[in-house]
Amino acid sequence: MEEAVSAKMELEDRLIPYNDRKFVLRKLLRLPLTALGHLVIHWASKYGVESRSGFARIQASVETLQKRRVKRRILATRIILDYWPRGMYLYQLAQIDCYLLVHRPSLHYWASSTAWNAKNEKQIMHLDFDNFVQRLKEDLQTLYLCNVHSFKHPEMPLLICRVQLFDHSNKFRADPARSLDGSSSLNAPIEHQLISRSPYYIAFPLNSPNIIHSPDEDSYAKLILQSVQKIYSEREPVMLRPNQTIAVRSLEALQILQGASRHSSALGPWACYAGVSFEISPLGKIERHESMRGRRVLSSSGDLPDDSLPEAKRLRHEKAMVRFKGSREGVMKRKAYETKRFIQRIHNPDKEPSASADESEINISKYSSLIPVEKVEFTLTKDLSPASRQVSVRFKFRGKDVFGGLHELCDKELIQVEKVPGWLAGENGADSGTIINGEFINCTQKGGLL
Template sequence: MARLSLPTTARLSPSLRVDPANNTVIKTLNRLSRSSLLSLVLDWLDERNQYLCPPLLRRPEAPDEDDEDDFYPPAESLEELRGLYESMQARKGGRREVVDRILEGDWRYGLSLYQLAMADLQYLYDHPGSLKWTAYRIQQLKTPAHEDDAEGPERTDKESLTVPRFHPSTFLQNLQAEVLPDVKAHYNFDRPKDMPLLLLRIFIIDSPYNTDLAVSTRHRGRPGSNGSSKSPTTSFDASRTIYIAFPDASPHIYISKSATGGAASSAGAAGEAKSLRALIVEGIPKALSRPRERYTLKGTNLTTKNISTMLAVKGAGRTNAAGGGWSIYAGTGTSDLKTDSPLQTLLPTPPLSDASNTDTDKPDTDSRKRRRPTSDPTDVEDEKQAKQARLAAQARFGNSAKVDDGKGIERLDVLIEDPFPTDVANFSDEDESEVQDRAALLSRNSSKGRRSTLNLSTMLDNQENVDDNRAGRSGERDRKGWAPQVRVSFHGSHVFAGIRQLVEAGIIDGEKMPGWMTGEEGVTIGAVRNGRIKGFKGSGL
């Protein structure tokens, strides 16, 4: 009688072995460097990991003739195998040598899901900018006072400072209940050495089984002349990987963009990855919630590949809401905690203040004696303007937005909604008609072409005040005049450091520059209204 298989929501065991000939396994190992790969193998050979990463060892009763034709004969003990890989660390060589030794020698019967998770995490630590992260804020929902309120839309308690308690095993049990039964997931927690956060790797494959059938190799026929050509395929062809970062003592979480494990990605796979990510985003607050204590996730409009920037802007440190020039009050050193606190009676002297200008404007008699008199007055004026530009940059950016601080943001998208500044008294009828024609042309072209990453202003509105805000903005635009659709996009390895350099060079006026260009709002996408940016209320406080 055939065995009956039923769909289950149980997760995949970390000890399940994957065929070493699988393309995903080969790709995962080949993208690591030789040194990282050898360090990873030594971690696999640790005594604590032998239950999940056992290598192939020679049996004591096995005859010696069995190893004569073996290119990679099995070692007799773990100590011998560790010495072999340590000797490979001491000498030079190629990565191909280590990969072949792993797949065709010591782990020829397959690598476990735990080993693949360790290799994937190792690549993430070697290349911190390989993933794109989005920050979400955990907010508590209001408990309905009456039964009639329970049927209406859920509302967040913006005054609550409650942070949910996080227990890894309980969280995984609750999250697994939200996963569909036709997909199976493997979870792996890890804590980076140099970051105050906990990483959760979720590896999902399309399979109704949670046994070896989920990762076993099967054959499918390719269309050909005789139809007999077959190629091995597994559920890994449609696998997806998502990372969730839980920073310590912070009401935020970071979710990575879903990565497809297959060799080729199509539009259908991208749509499935997006829907899978949406499912995870919906399941996380349910897994964190408890009876009479419900939570939800709110987007913070902060997306970047630099997770260190996430920790600085949406973490638990003092720089969480002190960007730009306010960073002088958010020192991270031990001495800064005592001297740069706003609670101290003696506060640090901000740049461009009366005290700082007094100190900088004092004549230096020694330097004046050594300096040669300048005959060209333009050089003196240029030097003075350059000094003022540097002081303005220091005042607006403080200790932030430096090229070597490791907290760069790659992209900043801003939608300007303020009306176009015009002088009504000196505005002729011809100019007015020309402006109206341009406005009509822009409105017709706005619906054509590729959709921008910046949606209209309703994207950033609270759901409760959408109608009121629309009516108020439309009436305000009618009174103030024409408001062109201007989208500003900054690209680079460190956007705000580049803006600071432009201020220091005198290209951007640091005194008239808006605050959102200094990064003090902590968002990467937003809309400017009345000179202020709106992106989940700036820092989210």
């Protein structure tokens, strides 16, 4: 395997690094059976298999297992023990990680950085992606053994790089002490001399000045981001500045916040402006306009007769929906459609969509936010009077969907929706901040540029 390492410290895709079989098996078991089948067929056509079975036989076997809907462990075990018993190639390991990133998006945390040019303006990063990946390889190879795998996300407008750096094991870099049989430990195969670092991911939204990346802050992560900055600066000098301190688990949420999306600047009660639903179409019926037909409002007096209670409840729920989601319809139908499409395209690509299936089959709560925020902090600061000192109250929220939970509490009348400020309704997305006399100020990370 020495030929798998070039003079530029590049690790070829066909290198078989040392890996614990149980560790690889656990990764394979996280993928659905359809994804495992696609990977096996692709790998068999690209590299062949080490068993006596030919490609046609492997393909037929995989299709049979998928039709029988066997447990994924059966196919995963065959991959490890029958098809590639000597170990998985670097290319295969990279593809497993990338498939996991798509099929199990909640396994990773994400941060983001913004490119700023010499005029202190955000610089949209237009990339020749293939050339960029090649230049990234060449730059990193001057310092470390590395492997770079890139792909386009099948559901989101993202170009993603998986970068893995390798070190030589210390036991092979020590004094060349002789082993029991008199041979030097430096003669060990290259795959046994390498220690792999955790893969680092970089996602490039289209037409955006931001990049999304793993939240690691060690020297290896800084080296990779510096290399990205250096390569892009060959066209126009830029600096990468980190955007936030709290990592986000949802890649989709960060893509909306940092990508070329109208929703990045219109969240919570302002979401109707991102969806252009704040006004009727110029071709719509003018008599349906709110200014013509009027609008029913909920009386705050509470003196409502019993027969109007269902209507009052509906109006109260509509008010909360507009406050947190920006429209009376909310985002439930949109999220149900996107979830159904994701399942169809990613988990069941070979299955014909059912005509009878609809969004109601997808279990989406009406309180679900377009961008679920898991943790956010606010510091409320206010001057009570000129004579008294400043008072500060700190709020820490944790959960699967913080603002969705607050929305539900409003529907249960545990919170008065009329008194919910915009920063508590999610208009600032995942950003934490300080509220001084009612004005939200974003918390920015201290420190300079990379």
